[in-house]
Amino acid sequence: MDLVEFQGKQLFRRNGVPVPAxxxxxxxxxxxxAAARGYIETDGASAVMVKAQVKTGGRGKAGGVKYAxxxxxxxxxxxxxxxxDIKGHTVNVVYVEPASxxxxxxxxxxxxxxxxxxxxxxxxxxxxxDIEEVNRTNPDAVVKRTVLPSERExxxxxxIALEVMTQANMPEDVRDEAADLLVQLFAAYLAEDATLxxxxxxxxxxxxxIIALDAKVTLDGNAAFRHDGYGEWQIEGIDNDDPLxxxxxxxxxxxxxxxxxxxxxxxxxxLVMATLDVVAQNGGRAANFLDVGGGASADxxxxxxxxxxxxxxxxxxxxxxxxGITRGEEVANGIIEAxxxxxxxxxxxxxxxxxxxxxxxxxxxxxxxxxxxxxKPTMQEAAAEAVRLASA
Amino acid sequence: xxxxxDESTKVxxxxxGSQGTFHAKRNQxxxxxxxxxxxxxxxGTTWDELGVPVYATVKEAVEEAGAxxxxxxxxAPFTKGAILEAYEAGIQTIVAITEGVPVHDxxxxxxxxxxxxxxxxxxxxxxxxxxxxxxxxxxxxxxxTMPGKVGLVSRSGTLTYQIMHELAQAGIGISTxxxxxxxxxxGTQFLDVxxxxxxxxxxxxxxxxxxxGGSEEQKAGEWIRDNIPDTPVxxxxxxxxxxxxxxxxxxGAIVKEGGPGGESxxxxxxxxxxxxISVAMNPSEAAQLMIERLGD
Numbered sequence: 224m225d226l227v228e229f230q231g232k233q234l235f236r237r238n239g240v241p242v243p244a245x246x247x248x249x250x251x252x253x254x255x256x257a258a259a260r261g262y263i264e265t266d267g268a269s270a271v272m273v274k275a276q277v278k279t280g281g282r283g284k285a286g287g288v289k290y291a292x293x294x295x296x297x298x299x300x301x302x303x304x305x306x307x308d309i310k311g312h313t314v315n316v317v318y319v320e321p322a323s324x325x326x327x328x329x330x331x332x333x334x335x336x337x338x339x340x341x342x343x344x345x346x347x348x349x350x351x352x353d354i355e356e357v358n359r360t361n362p363d364a365v366v367k368r369t370v371l372p373s374e375r376e377x378x379x380x381x382x383i384a385l386e387v388m389t390q391a392n393m394p395e396d397v398r399d400e401a402a403d404l405l406v407q408l409f410a411a412y413l414a415e416d417a418t419l420x421x422x423x424x425x426x427x428x429x430x431x432x433i434i435a436l437d438a439k440v441t442l443d444g445n446a447a448f449r450h451d452g453y454g455e456w457q458i459e460g461i462d463n464d465d466p467l468x469x470x471x472x473x474x475x476x477x478x479x480x481x482x483x484x485x486x487x488x489x490x491x492x493x494l495v496m497a498t499l500d501v502v503a504q505n506g507g508r509a510a511n512f513l514d515v516g517g518g519a520s521a522d523x524x525x526x527x528x529x530x531x532x533x534x535x536x537x538x539x540x541x542x543x544x545x546x547g548i549t550r551g552e553e554v555a556n557g558i559i560e561a562x563x564x565x566x567x568x569x570x571x572x573x574x575x576x577x578x579x580x581x582x583x584x585x586x587x588x589x590x591x592x593x594x595x596x597x598x599k600p601t602m603q604e605a606a607a608e609a610v611r612l613a614s615a
Numbered sequence: 616x617x618x619x620x621d622e623s624t625k626v627x628x629x630x631x632g633s634q635g636t637f638h639a640k641r642n643q644x645x646x647x648x649x650x651x652x653x654x655x656x657x658x659g660t661t662w663d664e665l666g667v668p669v670y671a672t673v674k675e676a677v678e679e680a681g682a683x684x685x686x687x688x689x690x691a692p693f694t695k696g697a698i699l700e701a702y703e704a705g706i707q708t709i710v711a712i713t714e715g716v717p718v719h720d721x722x723x724x725x726x727x728x729x730x731x732x733x734x735x736x737x738x739x740x741x742x743x744x745x746x747x748x749x750x751x752x753x754x755x756x757x758x759x760t761m762p763g764k765v766g767l768v769s770r771s772g773t774l775t776y777q778i779m780h781e782l783a784q785a786g787i788g789i790s791t792x793x794x795x796x797x798x799x800x801x802g803t804q805f806l807d808v809x810x811x812x813x814x815x816x817x818x819x820x821x822x823x824x825x826x827x828g829g830s831e832e833q834k835a836g837e838w839i840r841d842n843i844p845d846t847p848v849x850x851x852x853x854x855x856x857x858x859x860x861x862x863x864x865x866x867g868a869i870v871k872e873g874g875p876g877g878e879s880x881x882x883x884x885x886x887x888x889x890x891x892i893s894v895a896m897n898p899s900e901a902a903q904l905m906i907e908r909l910g911d
Contacts, residue, residue, distance in 0.1 A: 335718055337799050337829060340725045372726040418718055418799075446717035448692050479861050492797060493771020493826060496863055499856035500880075501897045509856060512863055516714075545773040545780070547742050548634065548712075548754040578756045578776055579641075602777065603899050 224442045224453070227276040227461055229318040231420075231438025238411035241404060241434045246320025248276065250460065252301045258319040259297035268321035273300040276461055277312040280439075285309040290322060315460030323436055324429030329393065330354050330365075331405060332421035333412045341371040342412070344383075344405065346391040351424035366391040370409075379409035400433045401425070408435075416446035467511075467530055476515060476527055483508025484613045486531035486540035486570070490515050490549045498543045501602060507610030510537045519549050524557020525564055532568050539612035541605055542574045544584075551576055551584025559591050571612050572596045575605035617746030617791045618766070618811040618818075619708060619735060620684065624750045627651045627676035627706070629697045630688030630713075636664050638712075638754045639686065645757045647750045650680040673704035686743065686752050687711040694739060695720035702728045709802070710752050711738035721800035729802050736802025742772035742794035755779075755792060763788020765905060766812035768805060769824035770797045770831075774853055774898060778822060781902035787909060790818040797826060805835040813843050820847040822905050824898075827854035827863070828878050833886050840890035847908035850887055850894045851901035852880040 226234065232242045247258035255273060262268040275287030282288050287309050291297035297319065307314045328351030336343035347365045349357045358365045368387050370379060384402035393401050404425070412420045419441040426436045447453040471478030477492065485502050487509045489495040499509040511534065515527045531540055544554050554576060562572075572595055576584050588598060597612075599605035624647065628639045631652040643649045643665055651670055652662040658671025668680060676682040685701040687694060687709065694713045701709045709728065716739045728734050737744060743753010748762040754772070760779040765787055769775040772794050779789060793808045795801055805823065812818040821839075825832035832852065839848050857863045857880070877886055884894040893908065895901035 335722070335799060340722055340730070340800050342722075371730070372723045373731065413719065416717055416719055443718050445691065445715045446719065449717075477863075479858075479863060481856075481858065489773070491771055491773030492863055493769070493774035493824065493853045494777060496771075496826065496853040496857055497774050497777070497851075497898050500853065501899075503856050504896060512857075545776045547756055547772050547776060548638065577780060578759065578773075601899075603897075 224444050224456060225278045226438075226440040226442065226456055227278060227316070227458070228274060228438055229276060230456055231440040232435070234415055234440055235408075235411060235435055235438050238407060238414060240407045240411055241432070242438065243323050243434060243436065244321055246318050248316055248318050249301070250316055252298055252305065255301035255317060255319055256294060256298045259291060259294045262319070262321045263294060266321065270322040271297055271319050272322050273297055273304060274318045274320075275304050275307060275309060275314040276316040276318050277309050277314055278461065279310045279312050282309060287314060316458070323426060323434065325426050325436070326429060326431070327394070327427040328424035329401070329426070330357075330423045331401075331408065331425045332419065332423070333409050334421070335418040336369050339369045339371070341369050342409070344368045344370060344387055344409075346387050346405070348391050348393055354423060375409070378413070379406050381406055394427070396431065397427050397433050404433050404435070415440075416443045416450060417441060418443050467534060471513070471530055474526055476513065476523065476530065478530060479512040480534070481509050481511050483510045484536055484538040485609050486510050486513075486534065486537035487543070488513045488515060488527055488531055488540060489543040490519055490545065494543060494545055498541060498602070498606070501606040502541065502610060505603075505606045505610045507606075507613055510534060515549070519553065519557070521553050521557035521560050524554055525561035528558065528561035528572070529565055532565060532570060537570055538614075539570050539609045540572045541609035542572055543602060543605065544576050544578070546576075546578030546581055549579065551578065551580035551582070552587055555584035555587035558588065558596065559593065562593050562595060568595065570595070573605050573609040573612065574598050575600070575602055617749055618808070618815050619737070619744055619791065619793065620746050620750040620752055622749050624648060624684050624708070624752065625650045625680070625682050626684045626686055626752055627653060627673055627680065627682035628686045628688060629653050629673065629701065631657075631662055631669065632688070635688035636662070638688070640664050641757070642751050642753070645751045647752060650682050651676040673701045673706060677704045677706065682706065684708040684752060685710065687713060687739070689713060691715040691717070695724055698724050698728060698736065702732055702734055706734070708735045709737070710741075710743045711736065711802070712741060712743055712753055713738070714740040716740065716798070718799055721798065725800055725802060737793065738796045738801060740798045741796030741801070742775065744791060744793040745789070746791045747789050753794070755794065759783055760792070761788040762790075764790055764817060764819040766790050766808075766815065766818035766821045767792040767823070768808040768812070768821070769794050770826045771824055771853060774824050777898040778824060778851070778902050781899055782905060785902065785906045787906060790815060805831045806838055809835050809839065813846065820849070820905060820909055822849045822901060824901070825850060825852040825883060827852070827857050827880050830877055832883050833877055836887045836890040836892055839892060844891060847905070848892045849901055849905045849908060850892050851896075851898055852883045852894065855880040855896065
């Protein structure tokens with residue numbers, strides 16, 4: 224789960240990572256104006272920043288981050304940024320915060336290291352720009368250090384943080400403070416079950432202090448069980464999920480909306496991905512990716528089918544099940560239950576059922592003799608039939 | 616021969632709830648030696664469905680029932696603890712079926728159990744493994760395949776079944792099939808399994824099922840080119856139709872926006888083919904390519 228900047232800063236703040244004075248998340252020009260007035264006229268800030276809160280990179284280049292030395296400027300920027308489309312994400316929320324004096328900009332992140340199975344620290348003295356560009360043009364300026372769990376039993380040791388800062392050739396007057404911030408950032412990453420905690424830019428401000436001017440944080444949804452607050456990070460207008468995707472998520476079903484007309488429902492991400500491939504190779508396009516998951520019950524099957532059938536783009540549905548932990552009779556009962564619950568629907572369901580208890584499942588379906596259900600013995604034949612029905 | 620499990624495999628099941636019982640029973644019916652279950656509060660009782668003892672700890676299952684392999688079926692919040700317990704009890708092969716285990720938990724487990732402990736950990740979030748005719752540990756439906764000479768390794772459970780099924784219909788059996796799981800941190804990698812197949816005299820050909828995301832397939836492909844160029848190897852990478860930047864189910868299955876090259880199915884296919892590996896566009900074609908390669 225990705226957080227937007229102001230949420231990332233909240234998370235940093237509560238874990239002791241230094242960030243600018245708290246700003247205000249706003250949804251309207253009027254709110255931005257009121258916040259800017261407060262910071263500039265009451266608190267004496269020299270200027271404010273108006274920043275789009277979207278879950279994608281490249282906000283600055285897209286015109287989503289603006290400096291406003293006056294209330295009028297803040298209002299004008301807000302009216303331009305609110306509603307702006309940044310890589311398919313509509314800006315519904317902007318964050319207004321007092322502008323920081325920037326002396327120098329750096330880059331710092333901690334992320335899951337998939338290759339080495341630990342954490343990867345990346346630090347660069349050159350920040351505030353595309354870090355991948357720096358990595359290409361001046362690779363020596365980007366320091367990477369993997370930290371294994373055995374090296375950080377009580378958190379990241381200060382010596383490792385200092386070693387990173389020294390290698391990155393951070394200015395000596397801030398090296399120690401930057402190392403402290405890295406230790407705190409690492410602690411926040413661990414405490415919050417993050418898989419990414421990125422600061423770009425990390426800055427030295429006018430007073431020579433090191434602070435996180437931006438925050439990009441990804442949390443591990445699988446760890447939600449030990450973090451009561453995970454649900455609070457979901458914000459209307461920022462989590463721009465398709466309504467069906469949101470509904471699926473709330474039911475624990477993996478669903479992704481796609482742009483074709485064949486609804487695809489299966490068990491296991493790999494099989495569902497393969498089903499999308501086979502549908503395409505048979506001349507059709509999948510309308511969605513839906514993984515009912517392992518051990519899908521009749522109820523989960525019924526809910527999943529309801530979800531797919533409620534999409535007006537869906538002209539036929541390919542139910543592709545190869546049971547392992549999922550049992551054939553549960554699938555069959557789920558399909559029967561779904562057709563009962565949903566009443567009349569125009570689409571045909573093409574079912575292909577194999578694996579655990581598949582014979583029993585096929586028998587149950589055959590006896591139910593549902594007019595909307597077509598059974599096919601192989602994945603290829605079922606795909607071809609579903610494509611044919613979708614284009615008929 | 617087979618890899619990782621065989622006739623001497625003695626399994627303790629951690630997690631004897633309804634799913635654990637259902638699948639352990641199926642494993643037992645197949646002939647797998649399930650010697651015990653564990654439950655912290657049910658030590659000293661009998662696991663009625665399987666007719667084997669239940670111990671409070673894995674250590675007791677090792678000492679009293681001779682368990683050498685563990686199948687972990689506990690819920691995700693307890694998986695880290697269960698794997699560490701099996702490791703500390705001296706279990707040498709741990710198969711973790713559970714899905715949804717946090718990344719941080721697995722990072723620590725991997726460091727302790729695999730990197731420093733040298734124990735064979737398969738999964739988590741995997742279907743387990745089967746050596747047909749010998750042992751089945753996990754949730755792979757055994758009745759769709761039979762003993763044979765193809766080693767199969769996969770990041771996806773159901774997709775593996777699909778290919779096993781299609782091979783079996785052509786009369787081709789399996790030496791061992793290993794579902795390694797699709798999570799970002801898993802105990803056993805593609806390459807580990809392929810290397811084990813290369814050393815197994817009964818495995819004459821290798822089929823592997825990859826996915827979008829990461830670069831494990833490329834690493835395995837390079838090793839195959841350099842070490843076993845004459846072994847028939849067939850691959851399929853799921854997700855040709857997966858849009859960039861969208862998570863497709865598995866935690867690992869995502870084509871990263873602006874990430875390092877080679878994470879899409881098309882890119883992986885191209886790289887693997889440059890290593891001399893036949894790469895199919897779908898599971899049926901993978902089975903077909905394997906049938907053709909074996910028929911040569």
